[in-house]
Amino acid sequence: MLLADKYRPKDFANLDYHKEQATNLKNLTKDGEFPHLLVYGPLGAGKKTRITCILRELFGPGVERLKMETMNFTTPSNKKLEIMTISSNYHIEVNPSDVGIYDRVVIMDIIKNVAQSQQLNVNAAREFKVVILTDVDNLTKDAQHALRRTMEKYIANCRIIMCATSISRVIPAISSRCLCIRVPAPEESVIVDILQSTCKKEDISLPPVLAKRIAQASNRNLRRALLICETCKVEQYPFSDDQKIPELDWEVFIKKMAGKILENQSIETLSNVRKDLYELLSNDIPAGVIFETLLRELLRKSDVSIRETVIKEAAEHEHRLVQGNKQIFHLESFVAKFMYVYQTFMQEMFGDF
Amino acid sequence: MEAYLKSGKLGESSSKSSGKSAAPKKPKSIHWVEKYRPKAVTEVVDQSDVVSVLEQCLTGADLPNLLFYGPPGTGKTSTILAAARQLFGDMYKNRILELNASDERGIQVIRDKVKSFAQLTASGVRPDGKPCPPFKIVILDEADSMTHAAQAALRRTMEKETKSTRFCLICNYVSRIIEPLTSRCTKFRFKPLNENLAYERLAYICEQENVLIDDNDKLLNLLVERSGGDMRKAITWLQSCAILSGHKQKIGLQHVQEVTGVVPAHWLEEFLKVCKESKEFSALDSFVKKLLYEAFAVSQILDQLNEKIINSDEFNDKQRTIIGEKLGDVSFHLQEGGTEYIQLIELGNSIMKAYSIV
Numbered sequence A: 001m002l003l004a005d006k007y008r009p010k011d012f013a014n015l016d017y018h019k020e021q022a023t024n025l026k027n028l029t030k031d032g033e034f035p036h037l038l039v040y041g042p043l044g045a046g047k048k049t050r051i052t053c054i055l056r057e058l059f060g061p062g063v064e065r066l067k068m069e070t071m072n073f074t075t076p077s078n079k080k081l082e083i084m085t086i087s088s089n090y091h092i093e094v095n096p097s098d099v100g101i102y103d104r105v106v107i108m109d110i111i112k113n114v115a116q117s118q119q120l121n122v123n124a125a126r127e128f129k130v131v132i133l134t135d136v137d138n139l140t141k142d143a144q145h146a147l148r149r150t151m152e153k154y155i156a157n158c159r160i161i162m163c164a165t166s167i168s169r170v171i172p173a174i175s176s177r178c179l180c181i182r183v184p185a186p187e188e189s190v191i192v193d194i195l196q197s198t199c200k201k202e203d204i205s206l207p208p209v210l211a212k213r214i215a216q217a218s219n220r221n222l223r224r225a226l227l228i229c230e231t232c233k234v235e236q237y238p239f240s241d242d243q244k245i246p247e248l249d250w251e252v253f254i255k256k257m258a259g260k261i262l263e264n265q266s267i268e269t270l271s272n273v274r275k276d277l278y279e280l281l282s283n284d285i286p287a288g289v290i291f292e293t294l295l296r297e298l299l300r301k302s303d304v305s306i307r308e309t310v311i312k313e314a315a316e317h318e319h320r321l322v323q324g325n326k327q328i329f330h331l332e333s334f335v336a337k338f339m340y341v342y343q344t345f346m347q348e349m350f351g352d353f
Numbered sequence B: 001m002e003a004y005l006k007s008g009k010l011g012e013s014s015s016k017s018s019g020k021s022a023a024p025k026k027p028k029s030i031h032w033v034e035k036y037r038p039k040a041v042t043e044v045v046d047q048s049d050v051v052s053v054l055e056q057c058l059t060g061a062d063l064p065n066l067l068f069y070g071p072p073g074t075g076k077t078s079t080i081l082a083a084a085r086q087l088f089g090d091m092y093k094n095r096i097l098e099l100n101a102s103d104e105r106g107i108q109v110i111r112d113k114v115k116s117f118a119q120l121t122a123s124g125v126r127p128d129g130k131p132c133p134p135f136k137i138v139i140l141d142e143a144d145s146m147t148h149a150a151q152a153a154l155r156r157t158m159e160k161e162t163k164s165t166r167f168c169l170i171c172n173y174v175s176r177i178i179e180p181l182t183s184r185c186t187k188f189r190f191k192p193l194n195e196n197l198a199y200e201r202l203a204y205i206c207e208q209e210n211v212l213i214d215d216n217d218k219l220l221n222l223l224v225e226r227s228g229g230d231m232r233k234a235i236t237w238l239q240s241c242a243i244l245s246g247h248k249q250k251i252g253l254q255h256v257q258e259v260t261g262v263v264p265a266h267w268l269e270e271f272l273k274v275c276k277e278s279k280e281f282s283a284l285d286s287f288v289k290k291l292l293y294e295a296f297a298v299s300q301i302l303d304q305l306n307e308k309i310i311n312s313d314e315f316n317d318k319q320r321t322i323i324g325e326k327l328g329d330v331s332f333h334l335q336e337g338g339t340e341y342i343q344l345i346e347l348g349n350s351i352m353k354a355y356s357i358v
């Protein structure tokens, strides 16, 4: 079992950071007023852990008896859909984005079912069940609109806990129906502490210098930090202060791509980069992430005088990308534009011999 | 799923409910948004145009087809539900068909479901003998998410069933509704609630619910101000504060800031400072990353920055224009789904530029 899962705190008392928030969340579960929740924060900040604690506080250890099931749906156009769910007697969890543009059908079906089934167990601590929707920033607008009135209509028997990395993509009509809980990424020092204490439990000795380097490389993602730590251990144990810390494949890949672009602005490079972009997209790296990483790498190494133009182009291309469908076109067209701007600048600076 | 739906002890609960049906029920969980949803049209705050028309209908005038539009949390759904309850009394649920964005509302559904509902006869007396209007109301809530084809189908149905059925369309943007529909309805715009009236409503709820709140006036005003006239938001926030504070402790500024997602001022100051003092991209890059790790709503960051820049005498008009324009672009891109990182970098860069032109 991964360290990140093995030592995931199960109740509020054992949460390692944001302790004041934990007290607030515990208050939340005390009476019948439990509202719909929207829990948001960056990857690996501990959203899921907090949701698990809330469920346990609401329903007791029974929520930990989980089953995984595949549910089947039929869309109005008679398309058959399948989706994985995780559930207990008290809750059900799905990631509606798994069915892409059909997310609305799935969400409505589940919520209506839950609301109708009520809490049949008279001894249950609560008269409602919980539906957990993960990744709601990727819900279609259609699905988000559908949630609005549903959240009000079925609130007596069904509470919804939504989980998102950023609240910006959730329409205000939904966030105004929830208690929104922000979960900031843990500070680097907190990550260092948790790395240390986790290693201690496993009888691993982790030098402070390495712990700090791992924390820095983790992008303040606790889960990632623990994964890196495990990978490091496989590669070399006992640890040394300066041992190599593995980077994410796709990040290395994008950095290399940026290197190519900066080195030579030509048709060949462009067609080479196109292949790279295809590869990234086909490995499910989101276009927004590619854009962000690429832009950062390019800006890091270009002159301040072209910065404004490059940023503006990036923003416009990305805007077209989220509007349209062919993502690759906009990424590629941005690269071409960058090459042009960069080359023009270099020629002006150093002359064209 | 099957197992999940059948969870609990079926046998036990059914025997119990048939045995003593009057078994004391646990008090239903109470959400203030529902509890304080207006029950009569006169309870609807600050929407006097529509209220006065509906009041006439309650005293016998004919009800036109209605179109309510306006931002969320201004009372659109509540108003029509309250009117239906007053018109039809206890049987109002049988007299309305409420379809919202969660329901299947394709052409076929509009034709079949709405049509068959419209064709049911509606008598002019209630079960209790009182008179009531001899029609039914079809409520199409969140109508802006209906396709134009479905709207066109609705238009036919609407024409055919005028005698026995009234329609109430509800939406945020009237521009998303086709003209042949809007022209058949009396339109009412629901405006964001006036701050004083919203404040009074919140104060009333506080009194009813025995809410303890520090610095009463100031914090309630902060909630109202931040809610931008969205009453649902204001009430949800108030209750969230009460829950977070555990109902025993007083609600304090920290609770209000947390639920409303206000960004602490020092973050905005640091943002400006980084832009002012550094020419390096890396400084902006690492600040923006750090800020995003905090998970604040970027739209909130933009609002607060805008406020700060307008009110600060650090900037001259030219600088304000540069930043202001960029704030507009960035906020538009963000709404359309742009990456937060890129938007903040773009904004930061233009603030840097503004600082450099003094």
Ligand SMILES: Nc1ncnc2c1ncn2[C@@H]1O[C@H](COP(=O)(O)OP(=O)(O)O)[C@@H](O)[C@H]1O
Pocket: B032, B033, B034, B036, B037, B038, B043, B044, B045, B046, B047, B071, B072, B073, B074, B075, B076, B077, B078, B079, B190, B193, B201, B231, B232, B233, B235
């Ligand atoms: N004009 C209003 N007067 C009083 N309460 C209101 C008003 N508008 C909204 N509210 C409150 O906000 C909640 C949501 O209102 P609703 O009518 O559903 O808004 P919408 O305009 O989004 O349909 C209601 O339950 C009520 O508590």
Ligand SMILES: [Mg+2]
Pocket: B076, B077, B078, B141
């Ligand atoms: Mg509504």
